[in-house]
Amino acid sequence: MKTSLSRRFVLGAIAALALIAGLNRPASAAESATDFVRHLGTQLVGIVNSDLSSSEKKQKVLPLLQSDVDVDAIGRFCLGRYWRMATPEQQATYLKLFHQILVNAITDKLGDYRGVSFTIGSTTPSGEDQAVDAILHRPQQADANMQWIVSTAGGSPKVVDVIGEGASLRLTQRQDYASYIQRTGGKVDTLLSALQRQLDKHRAAEGD
Amino acid sequence: MGSVTDNQQIASLPGGLAQRSVPFHRRYRAAGRFGSLVLGALTLAGCASMVAPKPKDPDALAEYEEANDRFEPLNRKMYNLSVWADKYSLRPVAKAYVWAVPRPVRSSLGNMIRTMNEPVVFFNDVGAGKPRRAGDSFARWCINMVAGVGGFVDVAKYVGYPHHDNDGGLTLATWGIASGPYLFLPMMGPSSIRDGVGYGIDQGLSPWNYVPRGYGLITFNWAYNIMGTINTRADHLDDLDQVQRDALDPYATIRSAYQQQRKALADSIKNDHRATVPDWYN
Numbered sequence: 001m002k003t004s005l006s007r008r009f010v011l012g013a014i015a016a017l018a019l020i021a022g023l024n025r026p027a028s029a030a031e032s033a034t035d036f037v038r039h040l041g042t043q044l045v046g047i048v049n050s051d052l053s054s055s056e057k058k059q060k061v062l063p064l065l066q067s068d069v070d071v072d073a074i075g076r077f078c079l080g081r082y083w084r085m086a087t088p089e090q091q092a093t094y095l096k097l098f099h100q101i102l103v104n105a106i107t108d109k110l111g112d113y114r115g116v117s118f119t120i121g122s123t124t125p126s127g128e129d130q131a132v133d134a135i136l137h138r139p140q141q142a143d144a145n146m147q148w149i150v151s152t153a154g155g156s157p158k159v160v161d162v163i164g165e166g167a168s169l170r171l172t173q174r175q176d177y178a179s180y181i182q183r184t185g186g187k188v189d190t191l192l193s194a195l196q197r198q199l200d201k202h203r204a205a206e207g208d
Numbered sequence: 209m210g211s212v213t214d215n216q217q218i219a220s221l222p223g224g225l226a227q228r229s230v231p232f233h234r235r236y237r238a239a240g241r242f243g244s245l246v247l248g249a250l251t252l253a254g255c256a257s258m259v260a261p262k263p264k265d266p267d268a269l270a271e272y273e274e275a276n277d278r279f280e281p282l283n284r285k286m287y288n289l290s291v292w293a294d295k296y297s298l299r300p301v302a303k304a305y306v307w308a309v310p311r312p313v314r315s316s317l318g319n320m321i322r323t324m325n326e327p328v329v330f331f332n333d334v335g336a337g338k339p340r341r342a343g344d345s346f347a348r349w350c351i352n353m354v355a356g357v358g359g360f361v362d363v364a365k366y367v368g369y370p371h372h373d374n375d376g377g378l379t380l381a382t383w384g385i386a387s388g389p390y391l392f393l394p395m396m397g398p399s400s401i402r403d404g405v406g407y408g409i410d411q412g413l414s415p416w417n418y419v420p421r422g423y424g425l426i427t428f429n430w431a432y433n434i435m436g437t438i439n440t441r442a443d444h445l446d447d448l449d450q451v452q453r454d455a456l457d458p459y460a461t462i463r464s465a466y467q468q469q470r471k472a473l474a475d476s477i478k479n480d481h482r483a484t485v486p487d488w489y490n
Contacts, residue, residue, distance in 0.1 A: 080271075081267040081270075081271070105454065112446075140311060140315065163472075165469055165472070166468055166469040166470075166471065166472025166473060166476075167464070167465040167468040167469050167472070168468060171464065171468065172461055172464045172465050172468065173461075175274070175275065175460050175461070175463070175464035176455050176456055176457050176460050176461045176464065177456065178271055178460075179275070179456075179457040179459075179460030180456035180457040180460070182268070182271070183457065191456070194456050195456075198454070198456075
């Protein structure tokens, strides 16, 4: 009688603890994801709206991207099934190219977003990640709805995707790459040389 | 060639009529059958080149299912045609429009075009069974037509009735109708079987397609449609240029983004369970 009571007590206590922990964890994960996005967003908007020249802005944004965006994870996702087919050398080359392309894509946009501000909405779990709603207010343009997908899989929170008006950037990119590889003979190398060509073109355009 | 057309006519006769005409055309009957066979085979061959073959490899198959693009060869032809035509017609016009017309004028024209589309949004909100959204679009129509001087100023936005999208394709989606295969319609852009049908429904719902003759209303309707097309194209100048420049396969990028956005829009309508009373009442 006594043992069953104490067992019941112990089991109950464990269940209660698990429940509290379970209730607690998503809330704190959501909170930390919200804070993380608010912090990152404030820094980005601060740089975008500052009076610095575009190359100075670029220099300021780079460390943020390195620390707060999981570029490798995004790159792996974008290569999709071809990641497994690629050799380790191809994977390394691809990630190097992908880094530069993503940085170019983001820093190219900095000039377009002068005068923006944002508001953070609710945070909902999305699979293992947290989706943070945000509304981007642009001067003389309609507000844009976006979601920041934040993953804490690597310890510290990092951005792994941005969803703009319902379209996931990494998924769209993956379908772009997949279609390109499939239509050019199913070789990862053709993608790598196409990415290299894109980078060369970008460098040439910047040099002008 | 002429005989094929003749056979086509015979083959396309309704069953009953063909039966009756048998004694008359006995000697054509075999030819007719042969002709319809040839025609059928031709049609099939034609279709086959328009339909993307289903891959065998499971990973490739998953990719094929994700793209949802059965008619890819045909769609790509339509896409290339549209991009080519756009390059020499609509894009330069839209660029000239942006160059010539200052932004405040463009944005108030945009407001007007959006307000004039509000009845379509309203009917679709009703069709989707979303009274709060229907109320919003109805209020937007009334406020913007009166206080917004015929829709040129989006007053409704400032008094708590922001614009929301809706169209026939989305209404069908809220009824649980799947999108069906992706379609790229020439000059109209990305769509799907369902959204194409929805577009037809919207044409029926738009009051401007019922304007009577006189009072310059027909002229207004034409001007409205042409301005709407140019204004919408001008809004997307930068986006589309960027896709053409940065994407390795712009067709696939547009296909992916379009289908994701439509799904997100349909989901946001389905999940809109706000109370019917307006925000200021609470």
